[in-house]
Amino acid sequence: MVWRTATVAQVIEESPSARTLVLDVPEWPGHRAGQHVDVRLTAEDGYQAERSYSIASAPESSTLQLTVEVIADGEVSPYLGQEVRAGDRLEVRGPIGGHFSWTVSDGGPLLLVGGGSGLVPLMSMLRHRASQASEVEARLLVSARSQDDLLYRAELGELDPAAGLAVFQTYTRTAPPGWSGWQRRVDASMLAEVDPGPGAHCFVCGPTPFVEGVTHLLVAAGHENHRIHAERFGPTGG
């Protein structure tokens, strides 16, 4: 698969620890919502480092957008999340991963569950759905530590609930003042309120313990294995 030299057109601050890189990629072949890319950096002495990042933008977008959460002791994410600025170039190749992806023709209902930056590939799906003016029933449950950590906060608020979309949030560490919603980790009763029922296309993305827990609950709630798409990141935590 070929590497393409992307140019950073814009950098968007999404949270205290995450930024979106808006990339111009010549001859980008297009992607399905939910897929990811490989990014390769090259130091002056020729040393290279590669990592994978989910695509945040819809396939319909003219730019390729990656949202990168900075991992404190990481090698690549601090560079992408703090150092990179408009005009810089980096190499990307993709799209990669056909399993964790969705297109409006796949139909619904959709059950999207994201933990932290696990929201990124799910946002690509919702942006794709909105671009296509799809009214496929979609439920999004986002778990964030706090409101500051919630990615795409303004955009999530603007997504049209009339078009069959419902967005649910839970804050696991600090809730904003006046918040009367959920303030705990995702559990069975929370999922039961969000769940559109059997037959849903389920997509779960987040840190490994989060995804292990949520997918286990979905199986227990009667969702079929092959409809539960999972993407995990980070250490096992155990």
Next chain:
Amino acid sequence: MPAFSRGFHGRRDPAVDPSRIPPGQYLTPDFPVLSAGPTPYVATADWSLTIDGAVDAPLTWSWDALLALRSETFTVDIHCVTKWSKLDTTWTGVALDTLLEGVGTEADYVTAWCDGDYTTNVPLDDLRGGRAWIVHTYGGEPLAPEHGGPARLLVPHLYFWKSAKWVRRLTLTIDDEPGFWEAAGYHNYGDPWREQRYWND
């Protein structure tokens, strides 16, 4: 050589022997979990392993029968296509050489079938010669479900998706049949040292 990335220096650990890190990989002290769906939980009492397909006679081992076979404890490096590598991982299990003893076959390929509907394909030769095992123990402990327990295939000289978690059946085939990831854009063979991650790599 591509243009360098302004301000990127990278992190090089002088204690790491670079000859052990395949191109594009980085070391992790963690043990990340990559699975396409939920983790299946299978009790060892309900578990069995079958070798079937283009064989003279299929063979099946119960959990106890597997444990009764000659086991090996060994230390290898593992390389995941998502870029992480982990050195000096210690496993215990049964060599495929042992399981394939006495299996008459004309097959050149194997498809591993797993709980959770996962499949992967490997040339039969790659499972021979002390290069592949069915492992049930990691670091002296029973293999955790999220890492493929009760038992997984281990083929450490290929990218780690070939080391199928929750393996239950090895079907020997005359023709090569792409598995789950192999049909979804990932390389059919997956040699980390040749960086065979994706189709056409």
